[in-house]
Amino acid sequence: xxxxCLTVFLCLLAAPYALAEAESDELKALRSQVDQLTGAxxxxxxxxxxxxxxxxxxxxEKQSASAKVDAQPTAxxxxxxxxxxxxTGTSLSALNPEIGVNADFVGQxxxxxxxxxxxxxxxxxxxxxxxxHPIDPYSRLDVTVAFSDxxxxxxxxxxxxxxxxxxxxxxxxxxxxxxIGKASVLHxxxxxxxxxxxxxxxYLGEEGLFRTGADVSAFLPVPWEAVTHELTAxxxxxxxxxxxxxxxxxxxxxxxYTHLKNFWDPTDETSAELxxxxxxxxxxxxxxxxxxxxxVDATVKHFVTPSNPLKWQSEIFIQDRDETTNALNHPxxxxxxxxxxxxxxxxxxxxxxxxxxxxLFAASQARxxxxxxxxxxxxxxxxxxxxxxxYRHTDFAAGGDDDSFFVQGTVSIGVHKHALQ
Numbered sequence: 544x545x546x547x548c549l550t551v552f553l554c555l556l557a558a559p560y561a562l563a564e565a566e567s568d569e570l571k572a573l574r575s576q577v578d579q580l581t582g583a584x585x586x587x588x589x590x591x592x593x594x595x596x597x598x599x600x601x602x603x604e605k606q607s608a609s610a611k612v613d614a615q616p617t618a619x620x621x622x623x624x625x626x627x628x629x630x631t632g633t634s635l636s637a638l639n640p641e642i643g644v645n646a647d648f649v650g651q652x653x654x655x656x657x658x659x660x661x662x663x664x665x666x667x668x669x670x671x672x673x674x675x676h677p678i679d680p681y682s683r684l685d686v687t688v689a690f691s692d693x694x695x696x697x698x699x700x701x702x703x704x705x706x707x708x709x710x711x712x713x714x715x716x717x718x719x720x721x722x723i724g725k726a727s728v729l730h731x732x733x734x735x736x737x738x739x740x741x742x743x744x745x746y747l748g749e750e751g752l753f754r755t756g757a758d759v760s761a762f763l764p765v766p767w768e769a770v771t772h773e774l775t776a777x778x779x780x781x782x783x784x785x786x787x788x789x790x791x792x793x794x795x796x797x798x799x800y801t802h803l804k805n806f807w808d809p810t811d812e813t814s815a816e817l818x819x820x821x822x823x824x825x826x827x828x829x830x831x832x833x834x835x836x837x838x839v840d841a842t843v844k845h846f847v848t849p850s851n852p853l854k855w856q857s858e859i860f861i862q863d864r865d866e867t868t869n870a871l872n873h874p875x876x877x878x879x880x881x882x883x884x885x886x887x888x889x890x891x892x893x894x895x896x897x898x899x900x901x902x903l904f905a906a907s908q909a910r911x912x913x914x915x916x917x918x919x920x921x922x923x924x925x926x927x928x929x930x931x932x933x934y935r936h937t938d939f940a941a942g943g944d945d946d947s948f949f950v951q952g953t954v955s956i957g958v959h960k961h962a963l964q
Contacts, residue, residue: 643673648667650664667690682704719753737919742860799832815844823835851885858877859875874901919931928954932950
C-alpha cells in the first residue's frame with residue numbers, strides 16, 4: 544500500500560514537467576512557422592520595393608527623354624551635323640523657287656484662206672514656264688516665259704510684288720499684266736473660251752495687254768462691309784499688244800491707267816463684281832495723251848446647286864480719240880459670255896462679240912463692226928487637265944465672214960501654276 548502511494552505521489556510530481564516539455568515543443572513549432580511567414584513577408588516586401596524602384600526609374604527616364612525632345616526638336620543625327628552645314632542646307636532648300644509649266648495645245652480649222660497664226664493646224668500654241676518665290680517677308684518675284692511652235696520665245700511677265708507699304712498699299716514693278724477689265728488680265732490657259740474676246744484682241748492685243756511699268760493697289764477704307772473696293776493706279780510703257788489698235792506702237796510715251804474693283808455677295812448663292820477702268824495714252828510718237836478709253840466689266844456668279852454654278856461675264860470699252868483725220872473718233876466694243884457647269888466635269892457656254900475698228904478706213908467698211916458668236920463644250924479631266932471644243936462664226940467689218948472650229952487641250956503641272964477656270 545505504501546509503495547502504491549509513493550508511486551502515485553511521484554507521478555503527480557513529474558506531470559508538470561512532462562506537460563511543460565510538451566508545451567515547449569508546440570511553441571517551438573509555432574515559432575518556427577511564424578519565422579517562416581515573417582521571412583516570406585520580408586521577401587515579398589523586398590520584391591515590391593524593387594519593382595516600385597524600377598517603375599520610378601522608368602518614369603524618370605521617360606520624363607527626361609520627353610524634356611530632351613522639347614528642348615531639342617531636331618533628331619540626334621541632325622544635331623550631330625555642324626551648325627554651319629545645317630544652316631547652309633536649310634537656306635538652299637528655302638531659296639528654291641516654285642516652278643510650274645502650263646501647256647496649251649490648240650487645233651483650228653477655218654474657212655479663211657489666209658495663212659494666219661494658228662489657222663488650219665494643230666499647234667503647241669503656248670507653253671508657259673512659270674517661276675515664283677518670296678524674296679523676303681515683304682516682297683515676291685514672279686516670272687513667266689512663253690514658248691510656241693510658231694512664235695519666238697517671249698518674256699510675258701517678270702515683276703516684283705511688295706507688301707508692307709504705308710496705308711496697307713501693295714505695289715508691283717516690272718513687266719506684268721495691268722488690272723484692266725477681266726479677260727486681259729488672264730493668261731490663255733485661264734480663259735473660259737479657246738480665244739480671247741474680239742474687243743480684247745482688237746484693242747489690247749491677241750493675248751491681252753502686258754507691258755513694263757509699275758502700279759499701286761489698296762483696299763478703300765469704306766465704312767460699310769457689304770462691298771469690297773480695291774483701287775489700282777499705274778503707269779506703263781507706251782504701246783499695246785500684238786495687232787492691237789488702242790494706242791500706237793511707240794514705247795516712248797507712257798500709258799496711264801486706273802481700275803476700281805467692287806465685289807459683294809448679294810446672297811449666299813450669288814456673288815457679283817463690277818469693275819471700272821480708265822486708260823489714256825498716245826496713238827503715235829508725240830507727247831500728247833490724245834486717246835482715252837473707259838471700260839466697264841461685270842461678273843455675276845450664281846450657284847444653282849453647290850455643284851452647278853452659272854456665270855455671266857461682260858465687258859465694254861469705249862474710246863475717245865482726238866484725231867480729226869480718223870473717221871471714227873468714238874469706237875467701242877463689247878462681249879458677253881455665259882458659262883454653266885453641268886456637273887463636276889462638264890460645262891457649256893457661249894459668247895457674243897461686237898467691236899468697231901479704229902483705223903482710218905472705217906467709213907469705207909462693209910459693216911460697222913466685227914461681230915461674232917459661238918459656243919463651246921468643256922471637259923474637266925481633273926484639276927490640272929482640261930479639254931474644250933468650240934465653234935465661232937465671225938462677220939468682218941471689212942466684208943466677208945468665217946467659220947472656225949477649235950479643239951483645245953490644256954494641262955498644268957508643278958508647284959506654281961495658274962488655276963484652270
